[in-house]
Amino acid sequence: MTRTTTTTRTTPAIGAAMTRIEGPDKVRGSATYAYEYPLDAVAYCCAVGSTIAHGRVRSTSADAIRQIPGVLEVLSHANAPRLAISDGSELAVLQSDRVAYRRQIVAAVVAESFEIATEAAGALEIEYDVEPFAVELKSDDPDLYRPDKVNPGFPTDTEAGDVDGALRSAAHVVDHTYRTPAYHNNPMEPHASIAVWEGDDLTVFDSNQGASPVRARLAELFGLPTGSVRVVSEHVGGGFGAKGLPRPVVVLAAMAARVVDRPVKIAVTREQMFAFVGYRTPTIQRVQLGADAGGRITAIAHDVIEQTSTIEEFAEQTAVATRMMYAGASRRTTHRLRRLDVPTPGWMRAPGECPGMFALESAVDELAIATRLDPIELRLRNDPPTDPETGAPFTSRNLEACLREGARLFGWSQRHAEPRARRDGRWLVGTGVAASTYPARARASKATAWARPDGSFDVELCAADIGTGARTALTQIAADALGAEPRRVRLGLGDTNFSEAPLAGGSMGTSSWGWAVTRACEGLRARLAAANGSVPVAGLAVEVDTKDEIERRAQRPAHAFGAQFAEVRVDEDTGEIRVARLLGVFAAGRIVNPMTARSQLIGGMTMGISMALLEASLLDREYGDYLNHDLAQYEIATCADVPMVEAHWIDERDDFVNPMGAKGVGEIGIVGTAAAIANATYNATGVRVRDLPIRLEKLIG
Ligand code: MOS
Numbered sequence: 001m002t003r004t005t006t007t008t009r010t011t012p013a014i015g016a017a018m019t020r021i022e023g024p025d026k027v028r029g030s031a032t033y034a035y036e037y038p039l040d041a042v043a044y045c046c047a048v049g050s051t052i053a054h055g056r057v058r059s060t061s062a063d064a065i066r067q068i069p070g071v072l073e074v075l076s077h078a079n080a081p082r083l084a085i086s087d088g089s090e091l092a093v094l095q096s097d098r099v100a101y102r103r104q105i106v107a108a109v110v111a112e113s114f115e116i117a118t119e120a121a122g123a124l125e126i127e128y129d130v131e132p133f134a135v136e137l138k139s140d141d142p143d144l145y146r147p148d149k150v151n152p153g154f155p156t157d158t159e160a161g162d163v164d165g166a167l168r169s170a171a172h173v174v175d176h177t178y179r180t181p182a183y184h185n186n187p188m189e190p191h192a193s194i195a196v197w198e199g200d201d202l203t204v205f206d207s208n209q210g211a212s213p214v215r216a217r218l219a220e221l222f223g224l225p226t227g228s229v230r231v232v233s234e235h236v237g238g239g240f241g242a243k244g245l246p247r248p249v250v251v252l253a254a255m256a257a258r259v260v261d262r263p264v265k266i267a268v269t270r271e272q273m274f275a276f277v278g279y280r281t282p283t284i285q286r287v288q289l290g291a292d293a294g295g296r297i298t299a300i301a302h303d304v305i306e307q308t309s310t311i312e313e314f315a316e317q318t319a320v321a322t323r324m325m326y327a328g329a330s331r332r333t334t335h336r337l338r339r340l341d342v343p344t345p346g347w348m349r350a351p352g353e354c355p356g357m358f359a360l361e362s363a364v365d366e367l368a369i370a371t372r373l374d375p376i377e378l379r380l381r382n383d384p385p386t387d388p389e390t391g392a393p394f395t396s397r398n399l400e401a402c403l404r405e406g407a408r409l410f411g412w413s414q415r416h417a418e419p420r421a422r423r424d425g426r427w428l429v430g431t432g433v434a435a436s437t438y439p440a441r442a443r444a445s446k447a448t449a450w451a452r453p454d455g456s457f458d459v460e461l462c463a464a465d466i467g468t469g470a471r472t473a474l475t476q477i478a479a480d481a482l483g484a485e486p487r488r489v490r491l492g493l494g495d496t497n498f499s500e501a502p503l504a505g506g507s508m509g510t511s512s513w514g515w516a517v518t519r520a521c522e523g524l525r526a527r528l529a530a531a532n533g534s535v536p537v538a539g540l541a542v543e544v545d546t547k548d549e550i551e552r553r554a555q556r557p558a559h560a561f562g563a564q565f566a567e568v569r570v571d572e573d574t575g576e577i578r579v580a581r582l583l584g585v586f587a588a589g590r591i592v593n594p595m596t597a598r599s600q601l602i603g604g605m606t607m608g609i610s611m612a613l614l615e616a617s618l619l620d621r622e623y624g625d626y627l628n629h630d631l632a633q634y635e636i637a638t639c640a641d642v643p644m645v646e647a648h649w650i651d652e653r654d655d656f657v658n659p660m661g662a663k664g665v666g667e668i669g670i671v672g673t674a675a676a677i678a679n680a681t682y683n684a685t686g687v688r689v690r691d692l693p694i695r696l697e698k699l700i701g
Pocket residue numbers: 209239240241242244347348349350351504505506507
């Protein structure tokens with residue numbers, strides 16, 4: 001027995017701008033990412049995508065390819081190991097000859113080197129039986145259908161009151177259709193996996209947003225007990241939702257390693273990032289708003305059309321934020337889908353809220369013009385005291401404070417309501433505002449806290465730090481719950497050998513993991529106190545599971561809110577458009593780490609600039625695919641496009657959401673940004689762009 005002293009700290013670690021713990025490792029290049037684990041006798045796998053959009057694989061030239069020196073095996077549906085699923089879904093890799101979309105994985109080459117695998121994959125010839133395909137989303141498509149629910153489990157449609165009647169009798173009506181294109185997630189680090197089998201035990205080094213769910217799915221697919229699969233994901237270079245679920249490559253790595261009986265590594269190429277790892281669905285959104293003479297909304301309708309694939313259903317919850325944003329007695333939201341011969345869409349930063357709030361917040365700006373009200377005043381007049389659909393109280397709702405503080409910081413009072421009223425030489429200058437919101441939820445998580453005889457602590461759970469700073473934030477949370485200095489806490493994550501935890505998604509990481517970390521550390525602190533601070537040589541551990549506590553907690557609507565302000569400059573002759581300033585004010589509960597939180601918010605806002613002005617995956621109607629599949633043709637904002645982005649927040653305490661009072665900041669930054677820029681563009685030019693991106697040809701002529 002050794003005696004340890006736990007000094008009670010008085011300065012909280014939560015709220016301090018602590019730099020990323022793993023920052024020096026990342027800067028030095030010594031942080032190991034999935035593809036980089038050094039393993040002996042590793043082989044390389046290269047996935048081969050279909051060149052047709054719909055049909056069957058008839059035959060491949062696998063036999064010829066196997067003769068190439070250095071090629072170990074060619075996998076196709078003809079010889080790939082059988083998985084526990086054969087339903088043709090995205091993870092049923094090489095389980096059938098069916099091709100559901102262009103560039104779906106239909107074969108793979110395993111070889112001694114990356115170069116040989118890539119070369120041989122390029123030489124593989126595949127014969128297909130080609131079938132007709134449909135890849136284009138159209139609003140009048142007779143095959144649109146109503147899904148049973150929208151992601152992750154919301155009702156598909158909601159309706160209250162008499163929307164059409166209220167619209168007919170409204171003093172002011174706005175009725176427009178807004179469109180957003182498909183978007184492809186492109187984290188800096190593409191998906192990558194190394195799979196290693198030892199007997200029937202599988203270890204995978206994998207880049208993902210949640211190693212626990214990847215382990216569970218791999219165990220299921222390969223018919224293994226969960227305990228036989230270990231997933232290690234210590235450092236991850238971004239995800240944005242694309243790594244929220246296991247993707248075909250991790251399955252392929254495990255399959256290939258089984259077949260060649262060696263460790264196998266695979267990395268998704270940048271080009272393949274546009275093929276089979278998910279994307280945001282294009283949307284067609286009709287928004288109708290009715291208001292009385294005083295600008296009080298009487299009717300809201302938001303009807304959405306979007307796509308899914310023929311092999312899985314993903315229904316983005318595009319209109320869900322409209323259910324809680326503004327007051328109005330008569331209201332309707334609907335979602336309709338079309339199954340197309342395309343890859344399955346999936347999560348991308350703020351699925352639902354992001355495209356949906358572009359439409360809603362553009363329409364609200366159009367209503368402000370119709371009612372001749374300042375857009376902030378219009379929003380304040382319609383800020384509901386309770387959830388407008390259910391009447392339930394919000395845990396906290398500080399949209400008003402965000403709008404008012406944002407207006408003050410931005411200098412909103414300088415604005416001219418009339419479009420084209422401000423210019424600076426050739427530049428037309430305009431400003432715009434939009435609201436933002438994102439739900440504040442938490443999932444059950446486990447966590448283990450260890451006291452060590454030397455007075456240090458290990459806090460371990462299978463959380464994911466995808467570059468957000470989660471490791472650092474959880475260290476701060478643990479330190480406060482332990483009453484210890486953060487430097488005495490080692491935070492272990494990204495390994496299924498640690499306590500099971502949910503994925504990094506839905507801005508729930510800090511809430512879900514932090515909750516479990518808090519309870520584990522509180523439990524350990526109580527144990528230490530009872531033991532008078534003495535710690536056995538082997539250490540003292542407390543593991544918790546927050547499942548019961550979270551289930552017991554009454555559900556109440558909990559959301560973060562924000563207000564986005566944009567100033568744009570448009571060259572009157574060329575239509576060149578620049579975002580000169582972007583300023584966001586957020587009410588996101590307690591901010592655990594101002595440094596990493598600011599970087600999340602600014603990152604989201606920057607992605608919003610991309611969405612507003614640049615990003616679009618363009619459809620190739622001839623071959624049935626997205627045409628632009630590299631970062632030269634799929635444009636994203638660079639430093640030159642982002643001169644000034646500021647994120648601020650108001651002091652908000654919300655003791656209901658979780659023990660830390662933190663609401664999550666990963667996604668809200670992108671919500672509303674594109675609408676603020678579109679609204680500012682209208683103010684500058686008098687041109688309303690309702691289909692993103694806002695490109696110069698839409699502003700001139
Ligand atoms: Mo995020 S799109 O919930 O990973």
